[in-house]
Amino acid sequence: MQLSHGGEPSPAGAPVARWSVEQVLALAPDTASRKAGTRLGAAGPWSGTGCDATGAVWGLCKGSGSTPYRTVVDPTGPAYQCSCPSRKFPCKHALGLLLLRASDDAAFRSAEPADWAEEWLAGRRARAARTSSPAAGGGSVRGPADPAAARKRAERRAERVTGGAQELEQRLADLLRGGLAATDRSGYGLWEETAARMVDAQAPGLAARVRELGAITGSGPGWPVRLLEECGLLHLLDAAWLGRDRLPDPLAATVRTRVGLPLSAEGPPVRDHWLVLAQYDIPDGKIVARRIWLYGRGSGRTALLLSFGAAGRPPAQALPVGATIDAELTPYPGGGQLRAELGEQFGATAAAGPPPGIAAAAAPAVYGNALRDDPWLDAWPVTLRDVIPVPSKDGWQVADAHADAHPGARTGSALPLAPAALSRPGLWKLVALSGGGPVTVFGEIGHRGFDPFAAWDPGEGVEGGGATGGSVVRLV
């Protein structure tokens, strides 16, 4: 047995995890590349495939031209390089290569990278080493060149936001004076125009909330109640901004985030083994917001990576659900904020079970507590343990399994599923995984109900020897 292979030991000393088909497909930027990548996920067009101890994979893919495309993927990133002209990211060749890797282990010889792959991989590692050295820390690159000018810019922007908030207060007051019933007739234009004013005031957070008010009007039974709730919260945000000097620092940071001022991740970085719990995209006007939920094994923290893709382009950041990455995360400021920025990655580690969970009965209180730090929170992440999906009058709910063990029982506690979850195919995956028995499920609990994002297959864990279920199943 070879004790050393002359270079550095494999990262984190853990076995390098191979991504599964589902995980790879989740990286596809759109359905077309998913389909194209799937077609390339067979040995047919590939040659010269290989992988190394860090998990990097490479191969030559025969295309329509005479020279095959050179594709290489570094899963610590993940980062992709391909000689094809595609502007999609990752391209179909990278997806195909990863799919082949996922389904056909025999096709990959463990070897030293081919020259062309080695060049790129070495370049990446050299860059990674540079940025992680203390002399060239990530912060200094982003830091302002002229602090005085930057402060002046920030003050000007704050003034504009203040103007916007005051104008918005005026509009809300007018609205309440005339009555919400009138908005039903005035239509969408009212809100669009106000939202545009908030964009001008450089307060995108206010603009987004105003636009949402427009969607509530006439959105079905009970809309006046929902509209009044959101108007109240928007008013609270205006008032908080206008009085932010008197707020404690964390709450003031939360208010700045909610209003839409750019903040940068500044907390001390947390290195941990982060389990990727969920990744999903939310269309937001012309851009797409991608949310990735992580759970830190050592720290017990839950963190949210937020990234954006402009005009039809998916966000570049993508992590395979179910993988565990050894990485540094830098938290953003603000009370009750889970958002963080992904820093240096040290490699992937083998899959592991779900985070420790709580009962459905305890979940609303967790959300309630989080509201103390951020009253504008719609929902808060929780892992529910041993819950059973149950059909209810107007949808589905998840009920605690252990409140009363026999079927037909109506005691114990349950959480209704959020309306958004009811139309998603993931609902049926959750029900299938449960089979009427208890499952562990990660999602968000909020005033609209529980929205499940990922569950752990209870059937698999039994055979695998794990007590809490096997692999993660994506529900979004």
Add this chain to the structure above:
Amino acid sequence: MPHTTSPTAPTTASASASVDSLPWEELVTSALLGTDRRPPAPRGDPGPADAPAALLDAAALHTVRRRAGLLPAVPEARPEPAAPDPRPALPEAARHRLAHLLADRSAPSGAGRRGTAPDLTELIPQWLAIANRRGFRAPAALLPPLLDAARARTDLRPQALAFAGPRGMWLAGLNPDWKFALRGAASGAPQTDLTDPDAVARLWEEGLFAERVALLDAVRAQDPPAALALLATTWPTERAEDRLMFLDSLRSGLSGFDEPFLEQALSDRSRNVRATAAELLSALPGSALAARMAARALSCVHPDRTGDVASISVEAPHECDADMQRDGVMAVPPTGRGERSWWLGQLVEATPLGVWEERFGGRPAEEIVALPVADDWADELHTAWCRAAVRQRNPRWSRALLGRPSEPVASGPGTASIAERSKLLAVLGEGERASWVAEFIAEHGLSEAFQLLGVCTVPWAGPLGRAVVDALDIARDGGSYPWSFSGVMGLAERCLDPAEADRLEVLTAAQDEQEGASPGAGGYWSEAFQRLVSTLRLRAAMEAELMA
């Protein structure tokens, strides 16, 4: 926040305190109607000076308070848990493969040209068949896409539902989109214990129609006479369409034992029941009905020794009497057919084939089929013999009527119809079937082979596979486009033995453009063969994963 100093109006602070104490419903009413019309204030109090702001303050407070104070819901009645599925879980690689196959299915199909990559959707049936043979349990998370696939493609349903197992049925019970799965299950295995005669009798008396059909099938599978006895208990009181369905159940495991019952059914009130009973009896060459039909047919078809060579003379029946009709002969021909030839066809079809060997001096079937037939009756007679060979599952006559595969299609002694030939082939053993079709393809090419290939056992036997590939190679050399053969090509992707992949590799090379060939055909052929090879490799990999 602006303050007012008017002595009569309360200060904003105290106003909002009182507004805060209003019930939520009153705040909503105020907001809906407008604070000008309906100021938010406790009864009797004048509204606060800055009513909108006070209302919004109160609304925010209420909203956050309500959200922070949410309570869990009362659980509804739980569904009965799914029955356990004792089958072992799939090997990991096979599970990934299934996810891959099902994901490809749901993705939108690409452009018209297929390229070199395998069509994964076409491989789902094969994957399911192997998985079911190996007795694996379906992964729970893949049940929804599996049921969706089965919903979209009826041909997938039996295998998909078997694979989905009890968890799949349980899930289908909760989603109306998957109702089809429950329909399948209802006519499946009956829940009754077949060893308990009282339970069987009760279900037979009281069950729903589908349950009774399933019960009859199940009893017949174990003990055919018992099924007949069960059927006889209620036969006269059943409705005509039900009698027809029950009679159909006798088709499996048909034997001489069923003859008395069927003979009795020949005088049934319903014409369809009579016809079905006659058809079943004629499939029993030893039955009395077969003998009666033989006697009638023999009076119509004679050896003719008047000429130099032996031949067959035919005198079609002149009438269709009541006895003939009772034995299932239909008197009225379909439009465009002569009465007498119609009757003749039915008589010959129901006559045991062995009779003819005796009638023509002990000649074997091949020779009888080759005898000339007088007065243009040959087609009529041969077609009827084909139907008889299929109905009686007689390989000797099937072989004779098929003729030698190398003979020109039109001038053979037997049938020229490809549809009839594929039915006759199905009577033969799989090895014989494959070599017959292989020889046919070697002689006549692929243009008519599609239907014949459809009755061959998968994967294709070596000689058959080679014949198909050689024919494709010849078609390429002939300069035609591969999509003229896309049907056979697709069939080859699914049916060729994966072990052929290595031998096929040489065909994937692009060839030089030949004179007279269709432009670009060489490139398309190379692409088509690449797809064939990669599909075969993929099938081999799929199979290996499921064998792991």
